[in-house]
Every structure is written in structure tokens, then in C-alpha cells.
Amino acid sequence: MAYGIKLKVWGEYACFTRPEMKVERVSYDVITPSAARGVLEAIYWKPEIRWVIDRIHVFKPIRFDNIRRNELGNKLSSANVKKAMKDGKSPVEIFIEDNRQQRAATVLRAVAYGIEAHFEIRKGENNTAKHVEMFSRRARRGQYFHHPYLGCREFPAHFELVEEDFTDKSAFEDEDERDLGWMLHDIDFNNNMEARFFRAVMRNGVIDVPPFGAEEVVA
Amino acid sequence: MSAIQNRYEFVYFFDIENGNPNGDPDAGNMPRLDPETNLGLVTDVCLKRKVRNFVEIVKENQSPFEIYVREKAILNLTHERAHQAVGAGEKEEGKKRKGKGVEVEKARAWMCANFYDVRTFGAVMSTGVNCGQVRGPVQFTFGRSIDPIVPLEVSITRMAVATEKEAEAQSGDNRTMGRKHIVPYALYRAEGFISPHLAAQTGFSENDLELFWQALMNMFDHDHSAARGKMAARQLIVFKHDSALGNAPAHKLFDLVDAKLWDNTKPPRSFKDYGIIIGSAPDGVTIEEKI
Numbered sequence: 001m002a003y004g005i006k007l008k009v010w011g012e013y014a015c016f017t018r019p020e021m022k023v024e025r026v027s028y029d030v031i032t033p034s035a036a037r038g039v040l041e042a043i044y045w046k047p048e049i050r051w052v053i054d055r056i057h058v059f060k061p062i063r064f065d066n067i068r069r070n071e072l073g074n075k076l077s078s079a080n081v082k083k084a085m086k087d088g089k090s091p092v093e094i095f096i097e098d099n100r101q102q103r104a105a106t107v108l109r110a111v112a113y114g115i116e117a118h119f120e121i122r123k124g125e126n127n128t129a130k131h132v133e134m135f136s137r138r139a140r141r142g143q144y145f146h147h148p149y150l151g152c153r154e155f156p157a158h159f160e161l162v163e164e165d166f167t168d169k170s171a172f173e174d175e176d177e178r179d180l181g182w183m184l185h186d187i188d189f190n191n192n193m194e195a196r197f198f199r200a201v202m203r204n205g206v207i208d209v210p211p212f213g214a215e216e217v218v219a
Numbered sequence: 220m221s222a223i224q225n226r227y228e229f230v231y232f233f234d235i236e237n238g239n240p241n242g243d244p245d246a247g248n249m250p251r252l253d254p255e256t257n258l259g260l261v262t263d264v265c266l267k268r269k270v271r272n273f274v275e276i277v278k279e280n281q282s283p284f285e286i287y288v289r290e291k292a293i294l295n296l297t298h299e300r301a302h303q304a305v306g307a308g309e310k311e312e313g314k315k316r317k318g319k320g321v322e323v324e325k326a327r328a329w330m331c332a333n334f335y336d337v338r339t340f341g342a343v344m345s346t347g348v349n350c351g352q353v354r355g356p357v358q359f360t361f362g363r364s365i366d367p368i369v370p371l372e373v374s375i376t377r378m379a380v381a382t383e384k385e386a387e388a389q390s391g392d393n394r395t396m397g398r399k400h401i402v403p404y405a406l407y408r409a410e411g412f413i414s415p416h417l418a419a420q421t422g423f424s425e426n427d428l429e430l431f432w433q434a435l436m437n438m439f440d441h442d443h444s445a446a447r448g449k450m451a452a453r454q455l456i457v458f459k460h461d462s463a464l465g466n467a468p469a470h471k472l473f474d475l476v477d478a479k480l481w482d483n484t485k486p487p488r489s490f491k492d493y494g495i496i497i498g499s500a501p502d503g504v505t506i507e508e509k510i
Contacts, residue, residue, distance in 0.1 A: 013361070065254070068245040069262050072288060075345035076337075081326040089301050092334075093289050096268075102244045109255070142468025146354070146414035153358050154263040156412065158470035 003118050003128045004054065005135055006162040009039055010112035013065070014150030014157075015105055019184060019195060025105040027151065029062045030200070033209045034186040035151055036115045039159065042148035044135040048124040056207040057114030061171040065109045073099040111150065114166040136161055170205025178202045185209070185217050194219050222421075223356075223428055226460040227413040228469050230476045231435055231452070233362070234406045234490050238448020239370075240362075241265045242400070249400045250370045253363070259405050261362035266409060271336050273438040274430060284335045284430070287342060305332045323351045331421045338421045339431065356418035357431065362409035365478045366487060373399045401448060404488045410473055415463040432457070432509050453490055455509040456497060466503030475500070 009031075016028045016035050033053040040051045072094065084090040119131060138144065139161035148157040172178065180200040188194040198217045200207055210216050241261040242248035251260040271286050272293050278284035282303045305328050323344060330337045330344075330353065337353055344351030377395045380386050386393055413428070432455065439450040456476055460466045475498035480487055487493060500506045 066245065067251075067260075067262070068243065069264055070244065071264070075343045076287065076330070078323065078326050078344050078351065081330060081344070082322075084302055085304070085326065085329050088304060091300065092285075092302075092330075093287055095289055095291055097291050104245065138464060141466065142471065143462075143464035143466075144414075145416045145464070146356075147358055147412040147469060149358070153354075154360055156358065156360055156410075156469070158468070160468070 003132050005040075005117055005132065005139075006166065007040065007043075007115045007117075007139060007159055008112065008162050008166065008168070009115060009148070009150070009157045009159045010059075011150045011155055011157050013107050013109060013155040014111045015107040015155060016151040024103055025107075027064070027106060027108050028183055029108075029180050030058050030183075030202070030207065031056060031111070031113050031115075031150065032184045032186075034184055036113070036117070037186065039115065039148040039150075039157055040117060040135075042146050043144045043159070044131070044138050045145070046131070048122060048127075049119040049131050050122050051117050051119050052211065053115060053117045053209045055114075055116040055209060057116070057166055057168075057170060058172060058202060058205050058207065059112040059114065059166075059168045059170050060110055063109040064106050066104055066106055068102055068104040070096070071101050071103050072096065073101045107155070108150075112168065114162065114168065172202060172205035175205070176203060180207070186212055188212075188219070221425075222418040222423055223413070223415050223425055224463055226415055226463055226465040227428075228458040228472050229411050229413075229435075230454075230456045230473060231362075231409045231411065232406060232454040232478065232495065233409075233439065233450060233452045234404065235402050235447070236404050236449040236489075237401050238450060239400050239402065239446050240405075240407065240450060242446070247400075249372075250368065250402050252368070252370070257367035257369075259364035259368040259402060259407065261407055261409065263359040263361055263409075266359055266362060267336075267340055269438040269442050270339075270431065270434040273434040273441055274335050276441055277430075277433070278335070282333045285333050286336050287330070287334045288336060302329070302333045305329045327351060327353060335427065335430070338423050338427060341421070353421055354417050355421060356414045356416075356423045358412040358414070360410045362407040364405040364407050365493065366405070366480060368402050368405045369486075370400050370402055373401055375399055399446070403486075406453065406478060406487065406490065406493055408478060412469065436510055451490075452510060454495055457507040457509055458500065459505045459507060461503040461505075467501045471501070472504065474498075475506075 015025055016032050017025045018028055036053045037051045080092050084092045149155055150157045180202055182197045183200040185196045185198045188196055196217050196219050198210055239250050241251050243251040253260055274284055275286040275293060280286055339355050339357050341353040341355030375397045380393050380395055435455050436452050439452055458472045477496045479494050481492060481494055
């Protein structure tokens, strides 16, 4: 585990939506490796590297809350856009009243996680020290490419680089094992956006994330 | 028009007097409440809607400030809208995607160039290609009241009925009762982030940013209604970083701003009951008080 980094992230709300409950969103109990990767990529990423999540520490108790909002029913239709691009005056618009869907979201409250990760070089020169240095420098100063978020953009993630070990006590410290069920690991972008899942088990507040290519990660 | 070059965070205070800032569809349109703390909530999408409406009114929905997600209530009569053609030659080589992707890319650029809300908040295009997504530079969080709120239910009567059947049932008395939910007073705080990197991808410029601040300062003045009572933007504190990546952690900047109740033995009933304290900015960050 050379070149690992540790990052603490926390926020008021979070919503790591379960793929089987997407319309009325229901969050997983904890952050998924995929969302954790997104947080890291928001801070530092280059096409040469790929972040790999090794471990997720869950510091705070798992609590849920319900929020119902008026949302838009459909997406921007590219046919309309094309038509308007051609003639330069056809209207492109959507009226929220005609397209309203009220959707509830079951979101997490007051979360804090520790993310342990490293990265793999995908191509180019093997310059790991540079990437670690750049990530750490940014995370230390609170710099980022865009503000990281916890599942949805309205739930921002505050973050802090942890140089030594996590000092936070986990609420699950005394719980030997809690099975969180099947959880999304990440999306396989090389393979037609196939979702892959793993069995998330939290031991004393820590979830060990198997490598993406491992046997226990199934589509 | 070039995109913005600095990272920004902002803290936005607005208050409400005898009105309902944001009803909860799950609770019969009562003001939204955080059930654990009784603090009031105003969702991100509620605030974005008001920004959109303000821009639509001010810019009369003309290119390049058209609004894509609209409300019929503020439909104006400018139906004749001409979109600008976007030069297809502006694309860098090497970013070409195959077939459909190029089309989507063009459509995306065209949408960003013409529509203020797409450029600012982003939008999702209904195509299978992954680049049909626009992530906007402006990220809003939920607004939340500084102190717990106690919504009041106000019963009202109407001297008319909607249907003949009702009239008959009341033998000509013709009265109906209704309910209004109000918050007597609350001061809300919302926070937000503006990323110059995402701005570069959508072309969100300094002018757009200026318009965005204008919207935050004035949007409640164009949003009066029976339900909302008196809402006003009270304070807008902007943290401008010297660099695109930023010079300080966002949460530390937000911690510099605090709203305090002068006398916590009484419930707050006006903005005068609060004092807003702003600390001093770290190096490389300037604090601008827009209001």
C-alpha cells in the first residue's frame, strides 16, 4: 500500500442513491466506493491515474431523513435542440407545471467518513510521487477542481486531509460485524456502463473494499 | 466572453415575515422543518427557481439569457426569440467523439451559449451519450433557519364556493374555510459554491456572475405572493479566492460567518434581533459584502 492517502469527509446531508430505488430516492446506509471516488476526483484527478478506494471508515451513527421536492419529469430533448439550432428561433423550454414530479428522497443525516485510497497509473510515466504530492497539497489547503459532494450536488462534502491515522472514534467501534448487504462498488465504464456490486460488511466501523476486479465483485 | 477565473463561496441570509418560504408537499404544504431540530429548511431547488425567474424577468428571456426551465406564472409575451448560432469552428481538435457524440457536443455548447440556467446550474440531455450532461458551476445548498421555527396554522374563510353542489349543501350560505401556514419570523442561511473549472466548461462569464449576484440580491422582490408574506434578502457575503483552485477550505470560510440572536430569551421577530458577525479572511481570500 504505497502511496495511500487518507481523507476525512463530512456533511449535513448525503444521498448515495440505491440503484433499485432511484425515483423516490433511498440512500444506502453508507458512502459507496463509487461516490468516494467521485469526492477524490473532485479534488484531484488526471486521465493518467485511477483512484482506488481501499477502506471506508464510518464515524457517525446511520440516521435517515425524508425530503420531498418538486422535480422535473423529463430531460432536455435533443430533438428540440436540433430543430432550434437549425432555424434559430424554435422555442426550447420546459414548463415546470406541466412536467412536475414530486419525489421524496430518503437521505442520510450528519455523516462523517474516512476514506483510505491509493491510485493506479493507467498510462504515461510512472510518476506516483507527483500525483500524491499534488493531491495532498490541494486537500491540505482545501483546494479543489469543483466542490466535492455526498451523492448529490446539493449536499456538499467538507473534507480534510489526514496525514497520520484517523483520530475520530467510530460509533460502530464495538460492533464486530454488520452486514450492509449488496452495495454498488462502481460502474464499469469500459464495459458498457455495467454496474458492479459487492457485499459490504462493516467491521468495527470499517468497511474493507475489495479491488474492482476481484472475484467477490459481481455485476 | 471568457469564463470566470476565481473560485467563490457565498453565504446568503434571507428572512421571512408572516409567510411560508417553502412548503413541504409531504406535510400538506407546511413550511419545511428539520424534524430533529425544528429548524426551518428551504431547498436548493426553491432558491434556484427564484434565480431563474429573476433572470427571465430582467433579461426578457432573450438570448444569451434565455431560461430553459420556466414557470407559466411569469410567462412574458416575448415569444419571438432568436437563438444565436454558435460557431462550429470553436471546437478543439482531439476532443472529437464518434458520430452521435459530436452532435451532442454541439447541442450542448449551443444550449450553454443561449441558456443562462443551463450555463449556471447545468442540465441533462436525453441522449445515451455521456457527455450530454452539463454540470453547472453554481452549487447551492439547502437554506436553513438560524433558530427553530414554530409554524402557525391560520384558518381563513372565503365568502364564495366553487361549485353549485356546495352552494346547495350550505343552502346558500356560501362559505368555505381554508388554511394558511405561516412562519412568524425566521432568518435563513444558505451557502453556495462556484467553481471556475466547471464555468470554463459551460462558458459562465463574469457578466453571468454579476447577474447571479443581482438575482440573489433582488429575487424576492419579484416573487411576492399571498403565500410568501414578506421575504427579503438580508445579507450576501461572498468569498473570492485569488486562484481558481482556491486558497482556503470552504468550511473554514463558512465558519467565519455567524448569525447571533442578541437576546435569546425572546423569539426573534425581525432582522434587528440578529447580529451577523464576519471574521477576517485568510490570505488569498477577499470578503465582499454585496448587501
